[in-house]
Structure formats: C-alpha cells, structure tokens
Amino acid sequence: MEGMEGLLMLLGVVLVLAGIAGTVLPALPGAPLAFVGLLLVAWADDFQKVGWFTLVIVGLLAALTFPLDIMAASLGAKRVGASWLALVGAAIGTVVGFFFGLPGLLLGPFIGAVAGEYLSRRDLRQAGRVGVGTWVGFVIGVAGKMALIFMMIGVFAFAYMV
Secondary structure: OHHHHHHHHHHHHHHHHHHHHHOOOOOOOHHHHHHHHHHHHHHHOOOOOOOHHHHHHHHHHHHHHHHHHHHHHHHHHHHOOOOHHHHHHHHHHHHHHHOOHHHHHHHHHHHHHHHHHHHHHOOHHHHHHHHHHHHHHHHHHHHHHHHHHHHHHHHHHHHHHO
C-alpha cells in the first residue's frame, strides 16, 4: 500500500503546482486543480492528518476564486466605461495570448480590450483607457487568486503539520 500512498502524494503535489500555474494560465483551472491535489494528499494519508473540516475550508477558498476573478475583471473594465465588446475582446485576447507565452498572457487581455473598445466606439483614447483598466483588473484578479491558493495551501499545511 505504501507505493499507492507515494503515487497519490506525488500526483497531489503535481496537481497543486499545476493549480498555482493555473492562476496565471487561462487554459488551466487553477483552484480546482489545487483543491484536487490537496484532496489526493489527504487521501494518501487516509485522511488521518487532514479531515473533512479542513477540506471544506480549502474547498470554500477554492470556490471564492471564481467570483473574485469575475469581479476583478468587471470592476477594472467598468471603472473606465468599457463596452461589452471590450470585455469580449479581453477574453479573446487572454485565450489567444496563451499561445504566445508570458508576453502574450500579459498583453493579450490589454490588446483584446483595446481592439474591442475601438471597434465599439472608434475612440482610440477611450480604447487605451479601457485596455489599461481591463489589464489592471486582470492583474488584480490573478493576485487575488494567487493569494487564495496560497491560503488553501497554508490551511492544509497547518492541519497536516498539527
């Protein structure tokens, strides 16, 4: 049984690392991956060190990443008066940017929001403002998701060590 325990532990750690990466990469569901990874680590120990109470708290923290992400992007865009086309452009820019590595991930939402806003209103200055606002919202969302994932790991680690 020890081999299975080690395999679950290893897979759990890999999923947690993929979850951390998923807070930045739009193609990976960061919080769910991290949660499943932590669940596997708890399972590897037969839930002796980490029980249901801790896992519920970790699950709630994971669930908070979804509304946080949506709110941060929306508030950043709405604060500068973005059109719905700018939001669509930012989403498309994020997905397309994924294929261009880190520069694409950083610039994709900005370029997409600018293009969408310009198509909507034909005002380059407003499009630039919307691009910056959307990008700032995106960065705040990533920082918030990162904080929540590290809180998940911290709560889990505390329960595991105690």
